[in-house]
Amino acid sequence: EAQVTQNPRYLITVTGKKLTVTCSQNMNHEYMSWYRQDPGLGLRQIYYSMNVEVTDKGDVPEGYKVSRKEKRNFPLILESPSPNQTSLYFCASSDRQSRGTEAFFGQGTRLTVV
Amino acid sequence: GENVEQHPSTLSVQEGDSAVIKCTYSDSASNYFPWYKQELGKGPQLIIDIRSNVGEKKDQRIAVTLNKTAKHFSLHITETQPEDSAVYFCAASIWVNRDDKIIFGKGTRLHILP
Numbered sequence: 713e714a715q716v717t718q719n720p721r722y723l724i725t726v727t728g729k730k731l732t733v734t735c736s737q738n739m740n741h742e743y744m745s746w747y748r749q750d751p752g753l754g755l756r757q758i759y760y761s762m763n764v765e766v767t768d769k770g771d772v773p774e775g776y777k778v779s780r781k782e783k784r785n786f787p788l789i790l791e792s793p794s795p796n797q798t799s800l801y802f803c804a805s806s807d808r809q810s811r812g813t814e815a816f817f818g819q820g821t822r823l824t825v826v
Numbered sequence: 827g828e829n830v831e832q833h834p835s836t837l838s839v840q841e842g843d844s845a846v847i848k849c850t851y852s853d854s855a856s857n858y859f860p861w862y863k864q865e866l867g868k869g870p871q872l873i874i875d876i877r878s879n880v881g882e883k884k885d886q887r888i889a890v891t892l893n894k895t896a897k898h899f900s901l902h903i904t905e906t907q908p909e910d911s912a913v914y915f916c917a918a919s920i921w922v923n924r925d926d927k928i929i930f931g932k933g934t935r936l937h938i939l940p
Contacts, residue, residue: 813859
């Protein structure tokens with residue numbers, strides 16, 4: 713089954729404690745991205761990757777890092793989480809070989825930073 | 827920069843009635859317009875999309891219309907059912923240098939009333 717898998721689904725952490733949210737896709741997609749979803753603000757892109765070892769900032773990259781060492785994995789790293797990073801996070805992947813293609817989203821990771 | 831405005835933010839309709847969600851976009855180069863449905867506790871999922879060379883597309887009870895001149899597109903759901911209750915996101919995509927940048931609207935929470 714084609715899917716994007718994020719882990720963990722829920723995470724409560726303390727300010728400053730480094731954390732990683734993993735994302736894996738099994739569709740051999742080149743393009744992967746991370747979004748955060750906040751009430752009234754919709755989906756905002758944090759980082760994206762067009763291929764292995766190619767990453768770039770989205771609209772709200774501050775406080776986040778990503779890496780793309782393998783095609784299937786795209787982890788999101790918060791080196792020093794702060795309460796304003798409390799949010800619902802989604803990883804997505806798509807096949808960008810052609811114009812305008814469907815993005816497949818993971819189930820989401822609800823992060824709370826206290 | 828590119829922007830997608832979505833209205834209304836919340837919509838309640840009686841079961842069996844129709845629902846309409848409207849979006850406008852700012853960049854005339856946008857050429858792909860997907861709609862995503864997000865059910866509670868899940869990631870967004872594509873339900874229908876339309877490309878700039880088409881004015882209307884229909885899939886059973888769901889239809890999307892596009893007015894390129896006005897930079898306006900809409901989602902129409904007819905004969906609404908309880909399972910249509912969800913958050914809906916419109917998006918506009920621009921294909922630039924093999925990079926398909928997607929901008930999402932802020933979402934519409936649709937309630938289907940029994």
